[in-house]
Amino acid sequence: MTSLLTLAWIYFRIGLIFVGGGYVLIPLLNHIMVDQYHWLTLREFLDGLALSQLTPGPLAMLATFTGFRAGGFPGALIATVFIFLPCVTLMLVVGRNYDRLKNIDIISSTLDGLLPAVVGLVAAAAWNLGASSLSGTKEFIVLLIGFAIFKWTSVSPMVVIIGAGLVGLLIN
Amino acid sequence: MDKKIQSVRLTEIFLTFAKIGLTGFGGGMAIVALVERICVKEKRWITSEEFLHGLAFGQILGPFSLNVCTFTGHHLRGIRGGITAAVGFILPSFLLVSLLSWIYFTYNELPQLQAALKGTNPVIIGLILVVAMDMGRKQIKGAGSVLMALAAFAATVFLQLNAAWVLLAAALWSLCESIFRRRLS
Numbered sequence: 001m002t003s004l005l006t007l008a009w010i011y012f013r014i015g016l017i018f019v020g021g022g023y024v025l026i027p028l029l030n031h032i033m034v035d036q037y038h039w040l041t042l043r044e045f046l047d048g049l050a051l052s053q054l055t056p057g058p059l060a061m062l063a064t065f066t067g068f069r070a071g072g073f074p075g076a077l078i079a080t081v082f083i084f085l086p087c088v089t090l091m092l093v094v095g096r097n098y099d100r101l102k103n104i105d106i107i108s109s110t111l112d113g114l115l116p117a118v119v120g121l122v123a124a125a126a127w128n129l130g131a132s133s134l135s136g137t138k139e140f141i142v143l144l145i146g147f148a149i150f151k152w153t154s155v156s157p158m159v160v161i162i163g164a165g166l167v168g169l170l171i172n
Numbered sequence: 173m174d175k176k177i178q179s180v181r182l183t184e185i186f187l188t189f190a191k192i193g194l195t196g197f198g199g200g201m202a203i204v205a206l207v208e209r210i211c212v213k214e215k216r217w218i219t220s221e222e223f224l225h226g227l228a229f230g231q232i233l234g235p236f237s238l239n240v241c242t243f244t245g246h247h248l249r250g251i252r253g254g255i256t257a258a259v260g261f262i263l264p265s266f267l268l269v270s271l272l273s274w275i276y277f278t279y280n281e282l283p284q285l286q287a288a289l290k291g292t293n294p295v296i297i298g299l300i301l302v303v304a305m306d307m308g309r310k311q312i313k314g315a316g317s318v319l320m321a322l323a324a325f326a327a328t329v330f331l332q333l334n335a336a337w338v339l340l341a342a343a344l345w346s347l348c349e350s351i352f353r354r355r356l357s
Contacts, residue, residue: 018234018235047276047282048273048276050282051269051272051273051276051282052269053199054282054285054286054289055197055265055268055269055272056193056194056195056196056197056264056265056268057193057196057203057237057261057262057264057265057266057268057269058196058199058200058203058235058237058238058265059199059200060235060238061265061266061269064265064266064269064270064273065269065272065273065276068269068270068273068274068277069273069277073270073274076266076269076270076273077266080262080266084235084238084258084262087233087234087235087238087239087242088238088242088254088255088258090233091229091230091233091238091239091242091243091246091254092242092246092251092254092255094229094233094243095226095242095243095246095247095254096246096250096251098222098225098226098229098243098247102225106347106350106351106354109346109350109353110343110346110347110350111225111228111343111346112221112346113342113345113346113347113349113350114228114320114339114342114343114345114346115221115224115225115228115311115317116311116312116317116318116320116321116324116342117320117321117323117324117338117339117342118224118227118228118231118307118311118324118339119224119304119307119308119311119312119321119324120320120321120322120323120324120325120328120338121201121231121324121325121328121335121338121339122201122204122205122300122303122304122307123300123301123304123308123321123325124324124325124328124329125200125201125202125300125328126201126297126300126301126304127325127329128328128329129198129199129201129202129293129296129297129300130297133289133290133293133294133297134293134294134297138290139290139293139294140294142291142294142295143294143295143297143298144298145295145298146294146295146296146297146298146299147298147301147302148298149298150209150298150299150302151302151305154214156214157195157205157206157209157210157299158191158192158194158195158206160295160299161195161197161292161295161296161299162195164291164292164294164295165197165288165289165291165292166288166291167291168287168288168289168290168291168292169287169288169291171290171291172287172290172291
């Protein structure tokens, strides 16, 4: 079994690269876990990827799965803590300086000016998710019902999502 | 930070983000939409502008679903609040994925949950759309900002550009605009 210290160091480094952009995570983990350390077969890796997509939470929970394979439950814990350590630390640093930065005129107007782009990115995410998961009339009906509930009522989104999961199990 | 905000208890932050973590199906932006709905709209813990600033920083710094939780928690109760929110958010998924990993590596079987996702995915798209519309009504004013929103949308959907680069480009544009406007006045 790989020592937990080695695991911590490996996932910490992945976490640092992760900060540069989340999209490199999957090929990177694949390279390290499958080709370099042979902790998982490619098939196990792909199953793990599917599992992280099925469960709630970020896709990076793949770290938990691979860490579990490499070192059992302690391995999963170490992998999860260390892959997220760099980004949590950085966000805390950003948070600490945010209030000060916001009071500098040029920075606050720059930040406000880029907000439409953030909104565009949110809309793009809806589009991309739709392109990959809307396949039939049933899904469109569920989408419309969900949209109406969120738009015109204040029902808790958790209730709606859990209800929709149950509906999905029933109608499929 | 004003007194009202200071009074949010760490346990409440923890429980709120644990619930978000437990229902955050569908990846990054689905979770962001949930956090927006709950922390901005329901609880009024953070303003829409501040939340979007946090989202912009969060997207540049990698896993933005976790990053917006950390940012919101920090906004409420400083470093301890940020860590509480991050841990609360990750813990349910961590326990669930650990359990499922154990089942997988012991029995070599994946749980059959795809059918449930057929119900949750469309509803999550609905949630993201509503959140995008709410944000848009507040933040998109005038032709320039409509153009910027459309450009960001198109760059991600049609050109498949990385969101972090899109945001850096938007920041650069916005910075130039601010400097230009300042020169004029």
